[in-house]
Amino acid sequence: MKKIRIGIVGYGNIGKALETAIKNSSDVELVAVFTRRSPSEIKIKTETAKVVKFSQAEKYKDNIDVMVLCTGSAKDLPVHGVEFAKMFNTVDSFDTHAKIPEYLNNVDESAQASGKVSIISIGWDPGLFSMIRMISEAVLPNGVTHTFWGKGVSQGHSDAVRKVPGVKKAIQYTIPIDSAVDRIRSGENPKLSAGEKHLRECFVVCDENADKSKIESQIKSMPNYFADYETKVHFISEEEFEMNHSKMPHGGLVIRNGLTGVGKLHNQTIEFSLKLESNPEFTSSVLLAYARAAYRMNMAGMKGAKTIFDVPIYYLSPRSREELIKDLL
Amino acid sequence: MKKIRIGIVGYGNIGKALETAIKNSSDVELVAVFTRRSPSEIKIKTETAKVVKFSQAEKYKDNIDVMVLCTGSAKDLPVHGVEFAKMFNTVDSFDTHAKIPEYLNNVDESAQASGKVSIISIGWDPGLFSMIRMISEAVLPNGVTHTFWGKGVSQGHSDAVRKVPGVKKAIQYTIPIDSAVDRIRSGENPKLSAGEKHLRECFVVCDENADKSKIESQIKSMPNYFADYETKVHFISEEEFEMNHSKMPHGGLVIRNGLTGVGKLHNQTIEFSLKLESNPEFTSSVLLAYARAAYRMNMAGMKGAKTIFDVPIYYLSPRSREELIKDLL
Numbered sequence: 213m214k215k216i217r218i219g220i221v222g223y224g225n226i227g228k229a230l231e232t233a234i235k236n237s238s239d240v241e242l243v244a245v246f247t248r249r250s251p252s253e254i255k256i257k258t259e260t261a262k263v264v265k266f267s268q269a270e271k272y273k274d275n276i277d278v279m280v281l282c283t284g285s286a287k288d289l290p291v292h293g294v295e296f297a298k299m300f301n302t303v304d305s306f307d308t309h310a311k312i313p314e315y316l317n318n319v320d321e322s323a324q325a326s327g328k329v330s331i332i333s334i335g336w337d338p339g340l341f342s343m344i345r346m347i348s349e350a351v352l353p354n355g356v357t358h359t360f361w362g363k364g365v366s367q368g369h370s371d372a373v374r375k376v377p378g379v380k381k382a383i384q385y386t387i388p389i390d391s392a393v394d395r396i397r398s399g400e401n402p403k404l405s406a407g408e409k410h411l412r413e414c415f416v417v418c419d420e421n422a423d424k425s426k427i428e429s430q431i432k433s434m435p436n437y438f439a440d441y442e443t444k445v446h447f448i449s450e451e452e453f454e455m456n457h458s459k460m461p462h463g464g465l466v467i468r469n470g471l472t473g474v475g476k477l478h479n480q481t482i483e484f485s486l487k488l489e490s491n492p493e494f495t496s497s498v499l500l501a502y503a504r505a506a507y508r509m510n511m512a513g514m515k516g517a518k519t520i521f522d523v524p525i526y527y528l529s530p531r532s533r534e535e536l537i538k539d540l541l
Numbered sequence: 542m543k544k545i546r547i548g549i550v551g552y553g554n555i556g557k558a559l560e561t562a563i564k565n566s567s568d569v570e571l572v573a574v575f576t577r578r579s580p581s582e583i584k585i586k587t588e589t590a591k592v593v594k595f596s597q598a599e600k601y602k603d604n605i606d607v608m609v610l611c612t613g614s615a616k617d618l619p620v621h622g623v624e625f626a627k628m629f630n631t632v633d634s635f636d637t638h639a640k641i642p643e644y645l646n647n648v649d650e651s652a653q654a655s656g657k658v659s660i661i662s663i664g665w666d667p668g669l670f671s672m673i674r675m676i677s678e679a680v681l682p683n684g685v686t687h688t689f690w691g692k693g694v695s696q697g698h699s700d701a702v703r704k705v706p707g708v709k710k711a712i713q714y715t716i717p718i719d720s721a722v723d724r725i726r727s728g729e730n731p732k733l734s735a736g737e738k739h740l741r742e743c744f745v746v747c748d749e750n751a752d753k754s755k756i757e758s759q760i761k762s763m764p765n766y767f768a769d770y771e772t773k774v775h776f777i778s779e780e781e782f783e784m785n786h787s788k789m790p791h792g793g794l795v796i797r798n799g800l801t802g803v804g805k806l807h808n809q810t811i812e813f814s815l816k817l818e819s820n821p822e823f824t825s826s827v828l829l830a831y832a833r834a835a836y837r838m839n840m841a842g843m844k845g846a847k848t849i850f851d852v853p854i855y856y857l858s859p860r861s862r863e864e865l866i867k868d869l870l
Contacts, residue, residue, distance in 0.1 A: 232803040237682055257803070312870055313863065333870055340676070342870045343854060344813075347669070349869065350830045350857035351823075353566055397816075472826055474561040474586070478818035480826070484673075487726075489807035494680075497801055497809070501679045519866055525672060526850035528679035534642065537848055540678065541641055541662055541671045 215241040216507050218500075219269075219276040219300070221292060222283035223247055223254055225460070226305065230280055230496035231257055237500060239530040243276050273299050278503040280304070282496075290315060297322035297330040297517070301506040303499050305335040312338070320517035329510040330517045334502045335495040336486055337361070337464065343520050344466045344484040352470025352480055356401040360393060360409055362386035364462025364491060372437045373414050376430050378422030381450065383457045385413045388465070396467050399479045407440040414445045417453045462491035501528040544570040545836050547829075548598075548605040548629070550621060551612035552576055552583055554789070555634065559609055559825035560586055566829060568859040572605050602628050607832040609633070611825075619644060626651035626659040626846070630835040632828050634664040641667070649846035658839040659846045663831045664824040665815055666690070666793065672849050673795045673813040681799025681809055685730040689722060689738055691715035693791025693820060701766045702743050705759050707751030710779065712786045714742045717794070725796050728808045736769040743774045746782045791820035830857040 218234055220227045223245050234242045235258070242261040247254055251263040264272070269279075279296050281304035283289055289306045296302050297319050306315055312333055323330040333339065337359070345357050362385065369384035376382075392409045395402055418427055428445045432438055465485035471477045488494045502520075505527035509518070526533045547563055549556045552574050563571045564587070571590040576583055580592040593601070598608075608625050610633035612618055618635045625631045626648050635644055641662055652659045662668065666688070674686050691714065698713035705711075721738045724731055747756055757774045761767055794814035800806045817823045831849075834856035838847070855862045 229801075233801065235803055236801070309870075313867055316866065338870045340680075340811075345869045346865055347830075347854055347857060350833075350854075350859075351669075351826050353859075470826075472558075472562065472565070472819060472822035474564055478822055480818060480823045481816040482669075483812075483814045483816075485812045487810040487812075489809060490801060493801035493807055494809045497680050497799075501676075504679075519870055521855035521862065521865055521870070522853045524851045524853055525676055525679075528676060530679075530682075533850065536675055536850055537645065538642055540674045541638075541667045541848055541850070 213239065215239055216504060217241055217243045217275060217277045218503060219243055219272060219279040220245045221266075221269075221279055221281045221296065222288070223256070223263075224282060225492040226496050226499070227282035229490070229492035230282060230499060232493065233496045233500045234258075237530070240500065240504065244272060246279075269296070270299060276300060277507045278303060280496075280499050280503050282499075290318070293319045293330070293332065294322050297328060298326050299328075300326075301328045301503075301510050302330040303334055303503045303506050304330075304332055305339070305495060305499060306333045307335070307338055309338070316517050316519065323516050327510075327515045329506045329514055331502045331506045331519070331523060332517055333519060335498050336488075339495075339498055339520055340486070341464070341466050341484070344482070345468075346521055348466070348468035348470070348482045352468055352472065352482065354472070355468050355470025355480075357466065357468040358396050358401075358404075358409075359464065359466050360388040361464040362388050362410060362462065364464070364488070365460050369412065369414075369437055372434060373416060373431055376427055376434075378418050378427050379416055380419050381417040381453050383415050383453070385415075387411050387413060393465070393467075396469065397481065397483070399469055399481065401469055405440065407442070411442040411444065412438055414443065415453060415457050416445060416447050417450045418447060459489070460491045461489055462494075463487045504528060504530065542568065544568055545833060546570055546572045546604060546606045547832060548572055548601060548608040549574045550595075550598075550608055550610045550625065551617070552585070552592075553611060554821040555825050555828070556609075556611035558819070558821035559611060559828060561822065562825045562829045563587075566859070569829065569833065573601060575608075598625070599628060605629060606836045607632060609825075609828050609832050611828075619647070622648045622659070622661065623651050626657060627655050628657075629655075630657045630832075630839050631659040632663055632832045632835050633659075633661055634668070634824060634828060635662045636664070636667055638667070645846050645848065652845050656839075656844045658835045658843055660831045660835050660848070660852060661846055662848060664827050665817075668824075668827055668849055669815070670793065670795050670813070673811070674797075675850055677795070677797035677799070677811045681797055681801065681811065683801070684797050684799025684809075686795065686797040687725050687730075687733075687738075688793065688795050689717040690793040691717050691739060691791065693793070693817070694789050698741065698743075698766055701763060702745060702760055705756055705763075707747050707756050708745055709748050710746040710782050712744050712782070714744075716740050716742060722794070722796075725798065726810065726812070728798055728810065730798055734769065736771070740771040740773070741767055743772065744777050744782060744786050745774060746779045747776060788818070789820045790818055791823075792816045833857060833859065 279300040373382035573591040608629040702711035
């Protein structure tokens with residue numbers, strides 16, 4: 213069987229992890245990594261693939277079946293998503309929540325014109341968690357959905373801590389509060405703020421002679437990021453930081469408690485959870501499954517921008533629909 | 542907005558529970574319950590709906606948008622699924638696993654001819670569990686999926702116990718073995734038989750003067766049903782039986798442990814679980830969401846027999862795609 217030919221746009225954490233996911237799947241192959249940097253600066257692990265400048269992407273129109281966009285949501289994807297959809301099937305993990313409808317429309321315009329399929333906002337949240345929230349609400353309309361994130365590294369919060377003067381290195385873990393999870397699992401639907409559901413734990417390496425108590429209070433009082441949360445700050449050595457805090461674990465859970473019945477009501481609980489040793493490797497594994505779907509949906513005659521709500525899931529698998537029905541239904 | 546008009550075929554546990562699910566959803570209405578019995582024997586709870594003989598179903602072709610087939614998988618659905626798909630969009634919970642491909646083909650023939658949509662094998666297993674098994678495997682190809690059922694009532698096993706001479710009433714609970722679940726959650730992938738994953742607990746009311754030790758040994762040695770499991774048998778009074786064992790709880794979990802990465806591997810765990818106070822009410826809630834999907838897919842021009850792998854999930858919700866993307870993605 214002909215392999216699905218993949219291009220990776222952007223070679224950061226997700227792009228690199230995607231390369232390993234491609235190596236682990238026999239129905240796909242990496243053709244090229246596209247970069248804004250000078251290609252000679254980038255060393256990839258796939259000998260048969262090339263490193264190419266963004267500006268040369270058009271030359272690959274007939275050699276790449278799906279481009280997986282692994283650049284940032286804030287400034288990159290609003291441009292890259294729209295541009296690449298003019299030439300390729302694409303998948304991305306656009307996660308600036310408030311701007312998803314606008315982004316979807318813009319990408320759709322490109323993809324309708326090119327006759328390609330672009331699947332946006334893929335990963336685990338937005339992504340698999342969104343799927344579970346949507347299905348659970350449709351199945352149990354009379355209910356409440358709760359989402360928890362962690363235990364895991366938040367890049368945004370880690371960046372915020374690193375910007376505090378005197379901080380040399382820092383990592384921030386978001387951690388669900390057990391007692392809140394337990395109340396919800398038991399069928400209660402308390403109204404909890406994000407800060408009542410999660411605590412934040414920071415591990416900080418500071419500059420020599422830095423004022424630790426000042427750093428700690430600056431972190432804890434940071435609006436939006438920390439002020440509304442129980443925050444723990446630990447100062448550690450650089451050695452300890454490198455040894456214990458170089459991984460990118462994450463995870464989380466979605467729980468919906470719903471009531472069914474008339475008169476005598478029954479509680480029904482749906483729970484979906486992820487425990488990830490590597491967040492980028494998992495996210496890129498989801499992206500790869502949806503890259504397969506984008507290609508196959510396009511082969512089946514579809515076009516335009518899609519979300520996880522629009523994709524029949526059998527397109528995610530390299531196995532045939534018949535085999536999936538026989539083995540997994 | 543015009544409500545989706547539903548017909549219920551068969552008024553057992555699932556049919557009755559479906560009636561309550563329809564009452565709890567504002568975008569659907571019950572038109573009629575279809576039965577093989579004499580309609581005068583059946584009292585339904587929806588004043589505006591009728592009870593109608595199977596043979597009169599054809600007269601409702603223009604008044605019902607989706608028929609939800611709530612009859613048995615063993616003998617009823619292989620006939621009903623094929624017959625009703627000749628006239629209506631349908632949804633069913635066909636669960637005779639080995640016969641799903643054949644059933645799908647037969648229903649597809651009817652639905653292709655009538656231009657309707659039939660979604661088969663809907664519920665939670667087959668159903669939502671199948672969906673999670675399929676997605677998890679596609680996302681984490683290098684891994685192992687484990688399914689546990691319970692704690693919950695197995696009708697098949699309860700029936701088997703009731704057939705033992707001297708048994709007056711009986712119920713059987715299937716219970717996941719905690720230590721097996723814990724091993725899998727911790728990332729281990731032991732090869733466990735169904736009997737190493739579940740234990741079986743029976744509550745039995747026996748006839749006066751029945752030989753309890755004989756009944757117990759007959760249950761425990763029953764091939765397929767109990768012989769390969771750790772089975773507990775409790776003899777209780779009829780009062781206790783009515784008081785504590787008249788509900789139909791169920792649940793279960795699907796866990797996939799997968800490895801990602803090259804060289805340095807990372808364990809990734811996906812878990813989906815259900816804790817249901819009423820199995821029939823939850824199953825019928827899933828059926829109702831897919832009934833909505835069958836109707837809307839047909840309105841969108843689709844036809845033929847479908848499975849849970851084929852249905853874009855936004856069709857499950859009464860809310861618009863735009864609203865779902867804005868609120869839940």
